[in-house]
Amino acid sequence: MPKLIIDDIAVEVADGSTVLEAAQSVDIPIPHFCWHPALGKAGACRVCAVKMLEGPVKGIQMSCMLPAQEGMVVSTTDPEAVAMRRNVIEWLMINHPHDCPVCDEGGECQLQDFTIAGGHGIRRYTGKKRTHVNQYIGPDIEHEMNRCIQCYRCVRFYQEYAGGCDFGVMGSAGRVYYGRFQDGRLESPFSGNLVDICPTGVFTDKRARFRARYWDYDMAPSICPHCSLGCNITPVARYRELLKIVARRNDPVNGWFICDRGRFANDEVNERQRPRSPEVDGRETTYDEALEALLLRVGEAEELYGPGSMAIVGSSRLALEAAALLPQLAQSSAAGALCYFTLQAEGDRTLAAYELLSAGKSASLNDVRESDCIVILDCDPLQDAPMMALALRQAWRSGAGVYLVGGGIELPCEFTRVATLDAVPLAEAKRSVIIYGTKGYNGVTTVASWLTGIAPNFTKGGLPGNLKLACLFPGPNSFAAALLSREHGAVSLEEALADGGIKGIIAVEADIPEQLLEGVRFVAVLDWRKTATVQAAQIVIPTTAWVEMDGTYINNEGRSQRFKKVMNPGVPVKGEGPPLHPPHIHRSVAPGGEARPAWQVVAGIIEGLGGERITEPLSGQWEYLRELDAESRGVMINDL
Amino acid sequence: MIYDPIDIALILTKIALVFFVILTLAAYLVFAERKVLAWIQDRKGPNRVGPFGLLQPLADLIKLLTKEDFRPIGADKWLFYLAPAMAAVPAIMIFAVIPFGAPLVLFGHTVQLQVSDLNVGLLLFMALSSIAVYGVALGGWASNSKYALLGSIRGLAQLISYELSMGLSLVPVVMLARSFRLSDIVDAQSGCWFIVYQPLAFMIFLISIAAECKRIPFDLPEAEGELVAGFHTEYSGMRFGLFFVGEYINIVVLGGLAATFFLGGWHGPFLPPVVWFAGKVLAFAFLFIWMRGTLPRLRYDQLMHFGWKILTPLALLNILATGWWLVLRG
Amino acid sequence: MRILSDIAAIMTGMWITWKHMFRRPVTVQYPEEKRQPYPRYRARIVLTRDPDGGERCVACQLCSAACPVDCITMQSAEGDNGRRFAEWFRINFSRCIFCGLCAEACPTLAIQMTPDFEICKRDVMDLIYEKEELLIDGCGKSPDYNFYRHAGIGVTQPRGTGVEEMPPVDVRGLMP
């Protein structure tokens, strides 16, 4: 724990930290381009110069390269250091084009910020600038090489961190070029992080190309809904259009990055045709009429088929707020069944997987990154939860052994194939993780029986101390669905429909296969996606997408995380009204803005059925989640 | 008392004449005020409606009549409607006792150019001018608005500060004329105007009537810089118009009284008496406008201080001095 | 004595206002008489074109960021050959305070203030000017600047042939 003094402030930092990190820990910013907390140092940009006044080294030094040592006295404001930084930035800017106005990075550009902060305000160089020809690197990312300042962050991330091999650095001297050998889509499923990590506008998100500026963005901390890991994201919206999604730091979960599946996922939200206004029998109505019609038909179903003829169906993608209200809805509508899963196999496997985790030994992504022995069993991380694959690559980079039971999948690192779990040298590992899935395999039962073999009472906390489990669930809130299923004795819809007693279904953001709906007379759907179920339903009440509301997901390790409302629901302004500009009319609700969060609709139905009025969806056992901070690391369910 | 029908007709004619002249004069005073202020400020003033803007008062009248008559929520309806009339009517009633010309002989009748030659004319003036302040007080109170209420409170406080000195400043006039009747006072000045004997009383009276008409530098009840428009903040349309016109009637009437008490009323050489009287009234009106274009507004406490600690003692001393002088002179 | 100096002060004031009553008024009889504003007068805003006739505005949103009353809104879009332009661009003149900060912020010299101050409308909605009403056929006050000739992204000329540019490097070349 070296102690040093930076600008008269005494700092004590962990061993191995750099002077730059030490300064950051006391909020002294030092401009830097090549250094990145997740990538470490490269010493390529020379911008982070500081002057060492006392200690083992003296004079101008690169603060990102210099480990903090006892007795150092550092000045970031020394005229010599300031001049050095200013001159280095001026050199970096010599070839930089004059195009901030047409650059999508403008406003959120590290180069802009540090150029101004570094004191280089006016260009003195009047000579010619070197230029490059850009490449087509896929439909998601725009390449504009002229803006590059040779910090090497992109290659370091792409090749070292993410294990991609189709992007690299070419050329020499002033001609250094970062790109592919020839035009073509970037192959890595993590390529989108280049947008975040490049300190300049070389890589920008094509979906948000020429759409808005940072100061106009609607932004809020959010959670990715595209797999069960619950990576932290910041969606960016403008004019009711989801423009882009960028990664948000959460060290125990995704760290600094997210995968391309979560990043390039705007279309679903921006889809003009998604359910936008309530419909009864294919006719657009108001929210109140749709609610009335729904209540009427629930009543009719009870009259015609007796009580217990309705089924309430939730899903793995339904946020906790609505999911927690479903048991109440089932009760007040005298439903015959409460379901959180549609197919029996899916339900059973998820529940079993959840049982294993309730031993309290679930591994976070950070645990995976830090483990030294990883077993992958009947799942495909790159497909089911890409960030898990990136995490295990980091473990492999720091020397962990990666073992794949069975085969048939790719991983972004080297691995050893083994036939069974017993063949893995788990006993020698200090921090091992078993990763298993729930998708159509028998991984859960294998893990369960293997665990019973080594630790008969593992469900009661008897798991070996160095072993953790990570499960890849089917949806972002599967953990909560399984937990609620267990608590309320919910069955899968498939089972509920088996005896033919169910004649009506209220599906809350649930995807129900068509064959299951055959014998059902009445289907009401609350959803924001245009699913097959929505098309088959008689009553559709639109709900808000996750970026349009506040909510909670419980991720695969049992971590509750809050997402906040980013934008108002409504048809994107883009393409609205007269072709050139939006209309000159005032209205209080945006077109297509009638959608409400699913929990509010559910609460409305409960109230309509004679239940109490619900103003706060998280009550009872969930009450402690009300104040959950979206910018926190989340709260573990099992810890409570 | 039995009246001759010709007397009655004459009285009615005089009333109609006075009404017409006073109201027109008030309307044109508004115009004159805007013009003079504009000249003072190097502007041109209203010059669009009619030649030199002379029809501006008419345009203003039409505008006021066609504006929405607005009453704030929670206002006291009847008081709110009554207050503007309470402000305007007493002002015009005071004119009943002012002689505005030498008596004429018409159809064998001697016609006093005065609506009513009351023997307590001066007291009537004091009484009516005190009633006028009810318009301000009630208007502000009934509006149910903070600004209006503050304005009316100021109006009342101002009243008690200057009424006393105004009354006291007139005592020497009565002592000199030995009558409360205004025509007697005018007659007493046929030789020498009282301003010569009573310059101090004149100054006190002048300052007091400036306060009475709520003119700058004593326009505290309105004080648009502080109270939006003071007691008539919430008024609109013709009700606001009544307050407004009442103020200008006040100027005419008080100008007339000042002329009557100190400047010899209609007395003057060469020109006909009515012209002399009108000239004196207009001179006072001009003085008020000129003052408005020049002076800043006093503070609330300054006015009270000035009224109670300076004007009232001075007026009392003046009475003593006058009495002493009268006794000495016999 | 204070009272005397006070009276003197009042009299001085009255004398000054008296003198002003006979001064020539400074008023201009608008609309019959009009003053010609200076060329740099800040009134109705226009969007200009570059010397080659292209729209100058690149919809960079700097003007809308600079505007203290937030009366500029726009949507940028990508045109042919990668030109960034305003798909729609509106200025709400009922809010504009004609401070000129937008024109100062504009990096392409597109948005400029003109001396035309006569923009009254009966309907306040008509004061929302769209791009069609803002865009003029001319360069305004800066006749020869074309942003795209200096920006490094091509558009008006092939990449590497702009005013301050070298031809694109050959990455695979082996020359030092």
Ligand code: SF4
């Ligand atoms: S990368 Fe940054 S500095 Fe360079 S043009 Fe883009 S916004 Fe400007």
Ligand code: SF4
């Ligand atoms: S492309 Fe971006 S990240 Fe890569 S070296 Fe250039 S500036 Fe750095």
Ligand code: SF4
């Ligand atoms: S007018 Fe200028 S500042 Fe405004 S968006 Fe267009 S180019 Fe940018």
Ligand code: SF4
């Ligand atoms: S002149 Fe000022 S207020 Fe008007 S649009 Fe420009 S920046 Fe906004």
